Amino acid sequence: MLLIDCPYCGERPELEFVYGGQAHVARPAQPAQVSAQQWADYLYRRDNTRGVHAERWRHTHGCGRFFNALRDTTTDHFRATYKVGEPPPSAAAPVPR
């Protein structure tokens, strides 16, 4: 069970959270204006990252807030968690200790 650092509540066990898929996939502002391919990419195309992956989590059984995280998919270690709307911290940043 992962230990996840909610930016609002602090470290909590994984069972308080729900995974929300890849982060920073913005819904087109004008869906009617985008091509079928662009819309399909938005709906279905996701990265399959080996390494640091930006992803969404929701602290469902806590504050209820969505936030983003950088997680290394090879080790399950989080590099950072950050609030919605904030840019992702540099993935190359040293591992916090």
Place this chain on the structure above:
Amino acid sequence: MNEGLRTREGGRIDRSRGLHFSFDGRAYTGVAGDTLASALLANGVHLMGRSFKYHRPRGVLACGAEEPNALVAVRRDAARYTPNLRATQVELYEGLAAHSQNRWPSLAFDLGAVNDLLAPFIPAGFYYKTFMWPRRAWQWLYEPRIRAAAGLGRAPTEADPDRYASRYAHCDVLIVGAGPAGLAAAAAAAASGARVMLCDEQNEFGGSLLADDPRAAAAIEGRPAPQWLRETSAALGSNARVTLLPRTTAFGYFPHNLLGLNERLSDHLADPHPDLPRERQWQVRAREVVLATGAIERPLVFPGNDRPGIMLAGAARTWLNRYGVLPGTRAVVVTAHDEAYPAALELQAAGVFIASIADVRARDDGSWAARARAAGIPVLTRATVLGTGGRRRVNSILLAQLEGGEAGAQAQPCDLVLMCGGFTPSVHLFSQSRGKLCWDEGLQAFLPGTPAERVRSAGACRGVFALDAALADGAAAGAAAAREATAPARTGVCPSGAAAAAAAPPAAGGGAGFAGALPQPAGARGRAFVDWQNDVTTGDLALATREGFRSIEHIKRYTTTGMATDQGKTSNLNALGIVSCTLGKPIPEVGLTSFRMPYTPVSFGSFAGPARGELFDPVRTTPMHEWARARGAVFEDVGLWKRARYFPRGAEHMHAAVGRECLAVRNACGIFDASTLGKIEVVGKDAVTFMNRLYVNAWTGLAVGRCRYGLLLRDDGFVYDDGVVARVSENRFHVTTTTGGAPRVLAMMEDYLQTEWSDLKVWLTSTTEQWAVVAVQGPKARAVLAGLVDIDLAAAALPHMSVALGRISGVPMRLFRVSFTGELGFEVNVPADFGPAVWEALWDAGQAHDITPYGTETMHVLRAEKGYIIVGQDTDGTVTPDDAGLGWAIGKNKPDFVGKRSLERPAMTSPQRRQLVGLLTTDPQVVLEDGAQVMAQAGARAPARALGHVTSSYHSSVLGRSIALGLVAGGRARIGETLYVSVPAGDIPVQVASPVFYDPQGRRLHA
């Protein structure tokens, strides 16, 4: 007890406290401090089990968790029957009753042993090559027989009556293993003030110290080792910041330093207090972990190495020094490591005749060999074993010397063979933590390499074997772990990487031992066992490589080596050595199979903990649940909810009850508990914008006080949920969802609100459990309500699809005029606590109007008669609004809503999509089955393509016939056609019809 086999003094047993026990029904006595295995050995019993495949007689090989042979069942009563326990770990108590396994009719005479004679015909993987013909025999002959023969032990026949506890814990430093390294680590970590937990699978702390001869014990910190052990344990025990957990196995290492520990609390007690849980499972989140899990002695692989009486040298030493038991009288020692020598010398001193020591190594200059010779023990070098004799106990061993040694084989009588192939560090937990293992050529062992978690290894589990070095290693690891754990700047859960890596281990004293099969002269015969528990021999491994298997993972699965309940603790490295030798590749290139949890088997009860019976899953009940229960309602589970399904009268069956309830609603009035309906309050100055963006409908024009059927899609355009939405005030919507959909709809709303449209001023609140909802439906519903509410119920004042705020019997209420039945209907929403009282008031008022309670089954029939869909039953995640006949709900002038762009894709507008239609059987009494396939022609055979399937099907009492809804390709254009529903008994002709079967004009609804 065989007095001659128990020493007069010494050991960690209490000879003054005799304990009676039985094994296979025969009475024996042991003493306090014994395990089942040591007590049986003290009684001269070596035969403790039968092997899995060949049913060969087996004795105890090891003295701890790694024991592959002596698997027993311990029975307290029919419900408390635990199979597959290792006799070496079963602590003796007064009255213990143990049974051997995998034998019939008895352990001494086992008919299954015929497999041993058939062994040439059943090598590794034989089941992949046989049982092919005749094909039909698989079902009635092969599979039942194989199933009957397979498996170890048997399950208890009654439900487990014991209690199991579970507990979460946090600590600075968790230390696994309380041998010298673990104790030193705990003492060092505790000295710095850290919160420490120390667990060990044994009943006593001490690890390898427990097996030492106390008279010959080394000094630790200036004290004799037993005194150091006593005092160190006592000091830790009296430290309030230290938690000591004996009889506790760390069975799994999970991400971010979460470890699973299983504490056994009562299995060692003769008469446990009834309040005592049997086991307690700990989930420990440790800031730092120190693994001090020791090493496991390796057996040697030679022909006939599995007879009872052949055991590990270290195990024999433990029997003698810890339990005061002589495991034999005349012993031969076969070794590839120095550690067998002290065992031989100590056993000799205790009175065991050591016939000879056969050292497989070439060198003859060691001090141990000289000491053995000085003690009068012949030592052979470059030795090998050609075979052994004896049926239920070894009685001879055939030693030989390879080229360069003395020629000729010599048979020696013996009743005990000690073997030592070296030591395999226990890297199981480190490997589970996803740390990398490195092959150490000097030690011939896999050692912990780069860690993936905040973990350190100390002592023998990282190849530091010598006592003083292991103590120093443990102390250093404990101090470093405590320092890291309590460092003020520390945040996050990432490992400190380099900091956790320790200095390389020193060269092994005593040699690296031997991994593989002992060399044999050409033409040697006899099976040499690699994996005792699964009966895997050197021949099986050779066969696997001959048949082309190269990956160790494949060889493992083909031969099943390392796949038994002991997970290959004693066998894996020897198997690797053999495969490496056969393939001509070094061991690290052959690779290593994965270590998986659990380290040793953990009972299901421990994982279930208190989550059994009523506590297995939460149960949700409505405020009116008791009323329904008292009326004899039959409940069904809908998600976690208990919902009244129907209210049988007398001996009425469901079919009759539902028919009666349906007619009551159609002809008079029914009362229904709709409280489980999901309810979300959407509030804020941007609430209408939010609703417009989310739901397909146009909300701007919805007047305050009116309701609308809301339809929610996913962004891929498929129906996700539906429900009536009321505009309670300008900026307040009362949104209802399906019963099962409430949490996911709220989650979806939160997702869009928080991450896409965070600029909107909207607040979302789940109000599902705040409102009790009573549906009053039927032509007389208005009359029932009229005297109770302060609202004008006339159709002009409160038309269909409207909402009014008022009071019912003085209780504040939101009154919806809505209907899921097609009748004049109201849904009374009151604060949940008032639900029962309001229900009773309505019930009383309804008595004059033939009011009838109805349940969910009736509700389903009534809505199907009207063609109202249930999301999840008539839709399946691939249905668009138009497919479901709900295209009218879409707000056509909205620029966007969730799913709109997807609905414009060509495939989503094809007229050949499956559309919701009614299906009427030619024979009105035939009720179709949900899910049955709809075919264009009768007599269609595979691979014919179905046009669609039946989604809902019922008998309608008001129509006097069966009705069904289905999704059929191009269905609306097929109305009037005859199609066929395919069932095993044949084809049922059906006519495609409108999905609205009753009152298609909706006159009753608007009454």
